[in-house]
Amino acid sequence: DIQMTQSPASLSASLEEIVTITCQASQDIGNWLAWYQQKPGKSPQLLIYGATSLADGVPSRFSGSRSGTQYSLKISRLQVEDPGIYYCLQGYSAPYTFGAGTKLELK
Amino acid sequence: EVQLVESGGGLVQPGRSLKLSCAASGFTFSNYYMAWVRQAPTKGLEWVASITNSGGSTYYRDSVKGRFTISRDNAKSTLYLQMDSLRSEDTATYYCTREGNFNYGSPDYWGQGVMVTVSS
Numbered sequence: 001d002i003q004m005t006q007s008p009a010s011l012s013a014s015l016e017e018i019v020t021i022t023c024q025a026s027q028d029i030g031n032w033l034a035w036y037q038q039k040p041g042k043s044p045q046l047l048i049y050g051a052t053s054l055a056d057g058v059p060s061r062f063s064g065s066r067s068g069t070q071y072s073l074k075i076s077r078l079q080v081e082d083p084g085i086y087y088c089l090q091g092y093s094a095p096y097t098f099g100a101g102t103k104l105e106l107k
Numbered sequence: 108e109v110q111l112v113e114s115g116g117g118l119v120q121p122g123r124s125l126k127l128s129c130a131a132s133g134f135t136f137s138n139y140y141m142a143w144v145r146q147a148p149t150k151g152l153e154w155v156a157s158i159t160n161s162g163g164s165t166y167y168r169d170s171v172k173g174r175f176t177i178s179r180d181n182a183k184s185t186l187y188l189q190m191d192s193l194r195s196e197d198t199a200t201y202y203c204t205r206e207g208n209f210n211y212g213s214p215d216y217w218g219q220g221v222m223v224t225v226s227s
Contacts, residue, residue: 031211032211032212033211034214036152038152043202043218043219043220044152044202044214044217046207046210046213046214046215049207049210049211049213049215050210050211050213055215085151087151089152089154089213089214091211091213094154094167094168095154095166095169096154096157097154098152098153098154099151100151101151
């Protein structure tokens with residue numbers, strides 16, 4: 001199975017700050033990587049697919065990048081509505097695996 | 108508007124069965140792969156099973172293989188998850204998801220989730 005190591009587990013950041021979350025894949029998954037945001041009591045929302053493509057309706061302050069088997073989600077200017085838990089997901093091969101999640105809070 | 112509405116959850120004893128349903132609307136159901144993803148209380152997300160658009164192929168995580176069966180009825184635009192021999196570790200909120208066609212198969216729409224509690 002492909003392991004997705006996500007870091008950090010939690011972080012606290014201020015409004016307008018730049019935030020970066022990373023996922024390391026245990027093997028090559030190409031661009032088969034998505035990012036999700038989940039708010040308390042809600043279903044996850046797709047933010048990024050194909051490692052770098054912004055999903056419909058997602059603000060442009062969110063962006064994804066890839067360097068080899070390391071993937072990053074960047075929030076360029078943290079807004080009040082951005083706290084939540086962020087997950088990466090590899091869709092390269094079954095069993096599809098999520099990262100453990102990053103809990104993002106406002107400082 | 109795409110909608111996925113799960114039903115069928117509840118409290119069930121270990122070893123018993125439960126069948127979840129997901130009614131889809133707002134898109135051509137038969138054109139999309141579908142999947143179930145679950146989340147144990149206070150835990151992260153876990154992919155459970157996927158099914159191709161025709162229903163001809165299915166995929167499962169090892170821990171549910173042989174106990175869970177994913178299926179679909181394209182005429183009714185409904186996805187199912189038959190869960191047999193339930194264990195306490197199956198306790199979770201189960202989400203029905205649509206896998207996108209042009210986005211590397213990433214689940215792009217999620218239902219509101221249905222809770223399954225396995226306990227005596």
